Amino acid sequence: MRTVSLEELLEAGCHFGHQVSRQNSKAREYIFEARDGIHIIDLEKTKEGLEEAAKFVKDIAKKNGTLLVLGTKRQAIGILAEQQQRLQKEEADGVYFVTKRWIGGTLTNFSEVAKNYKKLKNITIQVKDPNARTKFTKKELSDLDKKRQKLEGFYGGIADMPALPDAVFIIDTHEEHVAADEALKAGIPTVGITDTNADPTIISYPIPANDDAVGSIKLITDYIVDAWIEGRKAKGQGESVKTEEKPKAKKEPEKEEKTVDDEKKKETTKEEKTEKKEEKAKKVEKKK
Numbered sequence: 001m002r003t004v005s006l007e008e009l010l011e012a013g014c015h016f017g018h019q020v021s022r023q024n025s026k027a028r029e030y031i032f033e034a035r036d037g038i039h040i041i042d043l044e045k046t047k048e049g050l051e052e053a054a055k056f057v058k059d060i061a062k063k064n065g066t067l068l069v070l071g072t073k074r075q076a077i078g079i080l081a082e083q084q085q086r087l088q089k090e091e092a093d094g095v096y097f098v099t100k101r102w103i104g105g106t107l108t109n110f111s112e113v114a115k116n117y118k119k120l121k122n123i124t125i126q127v128k129d130p131n132a133r134t135k136f137t138k139k140e141l142s143d144l145d146k147k148r149q150k151l152e153g154f155y156g157g158i159a160d161m162p163a164l165p166d167a168v169f170i171i172d173t174h175e176e177h178v179a180a181d182e183a184l185k186a187g188i189p190t191v192g193i194t195d196t197n198a199d200p201t202i203i204s205y206p207i208p209a210n211d212d213a214v215g216s217i218k219l220i221t222d223y224i225v226d227a228w229i230e231g232r233k234a235k236g237q238g239e240s241v242k243t244e245e246k247p248k249a250k251k252e253p254e255k256e257e258k259t260v261d262d263e264k265k266k267e268t269t270k271e272e273k274t275e276k277k278e279e280k281a282k283k284v285e286k287k288k
Contacts, residue, residue: 001054001227004219009043012215017041017196024174026199030208039196046209050220053191053205054227057167061231065166066094068158070179072101075214076171076221083225092232095225096165097157107182110164117159120151167191169224172211174198193220 009015017023017031017039032042060067071080077099087095098106106113126132127145136144168183170176173192180202183190189204193211200206210216 001051001058001230004047004050004223006043006047008219009046009209012219013213014046014209014216014219015041015043016210016213016216022197024197024199026201027194027196027208030194030200030206031196041196041208041210046207049205049207050209050223053207054223056189056205057169057191057224058227058231058234060166061092061094061228062235063166064094064235066096066161066163067228068096068098068161068165068168069171070098070102070168070176071171071217071221072099073172073175073211075212076217079214079218079221080171083221086225087229090229090232092229094232095228096161099157100153102176102179103154104178104182106158107164107168107179107186107188113155116151117155117161120148120155120159123148123151164188170203171217171221172198173200173203173206174211177202191224193217 015032020034020037020039023031023039030042030045032040034040057067069080069083071077080097080099084095084097087093103113123144126136127141127148133141164186165188168179168188168190170180170190170192173180173190173194174197176192177199180190180192184202190202191205192198192203192207193209193216194200194203194206195209195211198211200208207220209220
């Protein structure tokens, strides 16, 4: 992972917090000072939190885990769409996105919510498959398509998620506090951008930064996705190294067995020679 500089964070506007009147008392340790009634975030803490979060995300990717990314605010939607395309180009799988609206129970009631994933897939087949379309009237197909679009908006980014994710990355943990609480209850570690109005104690890996500026969201999201891509690539390299080392490990004990056998043979030949010498000595004594 590359090291992010304080200058980059400053240029991206990561240091601008909310108004002093909107401060969350639990975020006090991340505040550097207040200027003109607006809190300034300590960028040293931002850098530290971002690098720790990226290291954690990289480890999850390396272990073939899954990551759920949540960002429903207007500034984040376009950035997350770009990240999806980048992950597809890099062939780094395992990342799922929610950009429209967080559905309550996605993490705490996964088995029930997953039924809607199946419903979405079934309706998509009915609407798009030429053979299935013949079974419905035009009005029925129109109603089905409207239902499909609605479900697609809610579950499109996570419909293929096979189980609960191994981690959740949240943009604006204050606005998405329901998702943060669900992750906490489900025991799923979270990474999140925590502005001065958010509670950082409910996030496993808080990144104190501006969650409204496009530059801030993009820089942090880019860094987290970079970590995921590196982790996925490291996973592939680790598997190839293991397969190369396997035949070497098998040959080494065989050599040791041979050397043991050789030593046993040498010992037996020495014993036979000493026995023959003793027999000859006995014969000589009898003749005398």
